[in-house]
Amino acid sequence: DTGVSQDPRHKITKRGQNVTFRCDPISEHNRLYWYRQTLGQGPEFLTYFQNEAQLEKSRLLSDRFSAERPKGSFSTLEIQRTEQGDSAMYLCASSGTGGNTMNTEAFFGQGTRLTVV
Amino acid sequence: SQQGEEDPQALSIQEGENATMNCSYKTSINNLQWYRQNSGRGLVHLILIRSNEREKHSGRLRVTLDTSKKRISLFITASRAADTASYFCATLDTGRRALTFGSGTRLQVQP
Numbered sequence: 460d461t462g463v464s465q466d467p468r469h470k471i472t473k474r475g476q477n478v479t480f481r482c483d484p485i486s487e488h489n490r491l492y493w494y495r496q497t498l499g500q501g502p503e504f505l506t507y508f509q510n511e512a513q514l515e516k517s518r519l520l521s522d523r524f525s526a527e528r529p530k531g532s533f534s535t536l537e538i539q540r541t542e543q544g545d546s547a548m549y550l551c552a553s554s555g556t557g558g559n560t561m562n563t564e565a566f567f568g569q570g571t572r573l574t575v576v
Numbered sequence: 577s578q579q580g581e582e583d584p585q586a587l588s589i590q591e592g593e594n595a596t597m598n599c600s601y602k603t604s605i606n607n608l609q610w611y612r613q614n615s616g617r618g619l620v621h622l623i624l625i626r627s628n629e630r631e632k633h634s635g636r637l638r639v640t641l642d643t644s645k646k647r648i649s650l651f652i653t654a655s656r657a658a659d660t661a662s663y664f665c666a667t668l669d670t671g672r673r674a675l676t677f678g679s680g681t682r683l684q685v686q687p
Contacts, residue, residue, distance in 0.1 A: 463618075490673075492674050492675075494677075499679075499680075500679055500680070501664050501666075501677035501678050501679050501680050502619070502664070502677045503677070504674045504675070504676065507673050507674045509673075514673060515672075515673055515674065548616075550618060550619070552619075563624070564609065564621035564624055565609075565619075565621060565675065566621070567611075567618040567619040567620070568618050569617055569618045570617070570618055572616070
């Protein structure tokens with residue numbers, strides 16, 4: 460399978476716990492994005508990497524959220540001290556082999572559904 | 577924040593009928609894209625139209641862009657039950673690096 464893969468698919472955690480999600484993009488893609496989607500809404504942008512550099516972060520990304528993309532391959536998104544409002548689907552997408560904008564289609568993973576109880 | 581405002585929010589049609597979905601945007605854009613999402617799954621890219629284009633076709637899909645009205649429309653001809661899904665427009669705003677998504681249109685195609 461050469462698509463974008465995310466792990467885990469589902470995560471249930473207690474409020475206050477830390478969680479970490481992983482995204483493996485399409486191997487030749489240099490651009491990687493994290494989005495968050497709540498029920499009935501469209502995805503909301505969280506952060507963007509070009510290779511290993513994190514070039515853009517949304518105001519939605521509070522200091523409890525941190526993302527990394529070491530070596531410019533897979534990426535992790537960590538949420539510390541989870542809150543019930545963090546419950547959502549976390550989507551990862553990758554695109555492109557050149558340039559620095561989403562001027563081509565993006566390929567999305569199946570998402571990680573987080574439930575904070 | 578979400579830029580694209582889509583209408584209708586929900587659409588129910590019979591198989592074989594055509595579906596029309598619209599999306600309005602506010603700022604200057606580089607391109608607009610449509611994505612489809614089946615319940616609880618990831619998004620799948622359908623079609624991309626650049627700001628200097630006015631119409632694109634892909635199979636049963638047709639997209640039109642009216643930059644004077646800042647409005648994009650997605651037409652699905654001869655719909656099928658398998659087209660049932662949520663459809664999202666997304667804009668690449670000038671100067672931005674990532675897509676901004678609308679709130680989506682939930683399409684139900686009755687067999």
